[in-house]
Amino acid sequence: MTSLLYYPGCSMSGSGRAYAASLTAVCTELGLDLEEIDDWNCCGAFEYFALSQVRAYALVSRNLALAEKQGDGSRTVVAPCSACYLNLAKTDHDLRENPGLRALVDDALAAGGLQYQPGSVEVRHLFEVLVREVGIEEIGRHVTHPLAGLRVAPYLGCLVTRPDYDHRWPLREHPLEFDRLLSSLGAEVVDFPLRTACCGGHMTQISPDTGFDLIRRLLDAAVRAEADMLVTVCPMCQMNVDVYQAELNHHFKTDYRMPILFFTQLMGLAFGESPASLEIGHEVVSARHALGKIGVVVPEEAETEGAPGHVPPRRPKKPTGLPMPSMPGPQEVRR
């Protein structure tokens, strides 16, 4: 049993609870023991850094200090949310590199009776721990129910491989580890060039036109690649693509019905877990039809009558013309 300090992040008890449930199941199967950092606080996302950087660094440092104190046995902090991961990794890195910042943060932490020695914990994203620490081959050995026939678009998102403070990724824009992980589950990985493109983050809140367009690019690329679903490693990406898809359709007069699941949900399925225990069926755009293709039955009661995802997704028409960035194309059914 490998023991790791676990920083869940705020969305894990709300919009990302299916991620929490499925990663727990997967880590148990793989022999990873996640020990939650006691009394952790929010990482501040983008929002705190936009208002006050010194306070934001102090906010994140409290988590690092708590982890350092708690971490007898392990110094690895694993974060499943890409935004939380970035903020924790960035803070540790910047404290190491900027003595001036470190002095300010030391002073602030002392006001709360805490201290943190930069570099004393190692911040890693859950995805990276699984592909590097456990290893793709080892994960493949746990597969009992291969996802053969399921066409998945590997959507890793921005922040796992960028900016990559600790130089863990040789390819920051087109890393292939996610493709290989999903292949090891038996899934058919489509060619998805937008694997590290941006979901828009908080843009759905503050500038919907910008946010919707970024999400539309992802959906369009997935449809063009004839993917059954997008697969993500981040609760923010999941929420943007899933929860805002109906509003995006309304905005662009399109008819996308592209489900997006967490990679841990697909790992769980391949390991033989039931869809209900992985909280599959809680997504707004239902993955039932896509999973039905490979004989996985998602329980009916997990879904709501009348929800936008309730209608079985239609396989879109084949795109025509050159594969260029474009306005809403022929595969999108205009209302």
Place this chain on the structure above:
Amino acid sequence: MTGSIVDSTGAPAPVADFLHEVLAATPIATRLELCIQCGTCGGSCPSAADMDHTPRTIFAMVRAGLRDQVLHSNTPWMCVACQTCTVRCPQEIRIPDVMSTLKALADEARLAPSTTAPAFSRTFVGNIHRFGRSYEVGLVALHYLRHYPLRLPAMMPAGVSMLTSGRMGFGVHRIRQMHQLTAILDRAAALETGR
């Protein structure tokens, strides 16, 4: 700070005060002063089309001392911090961190363009100050009611679906050591003012 920036001969180069202000207001070394105006950032940016100046132009404007125009620009607020420019910048400038500084300066100077972004940040941060954690439901509901009431009808089906599948955590979790976090943040605020 004069003299911290040198030209190719090593002699101090004349620089506008606003660049110094931006560098000083950022608690880390962003390397902004090393920008060579190549434009890779703007060409890589997924939201550049919605910016009124590309990042490269904004950095030129910072150097030219066009303080009000820079702080009134929507550019920093349109940055999605995807870090694409960061990894492509030949000078390894921490561009999203510079954008954070510009946002904070714009907000402080009340020059931020009419956008709901500063309000969203304040609501988000307000939740952290109250609970120590983010509170998704309260955050989004309040933000929509205040700024986007007309978006609510289109969002209703998704909202209902999230509600019935239990994805809206209504129970706000407040951290136990809230007083400790408050003490840390208060001290950090005092230090920031004193910088």
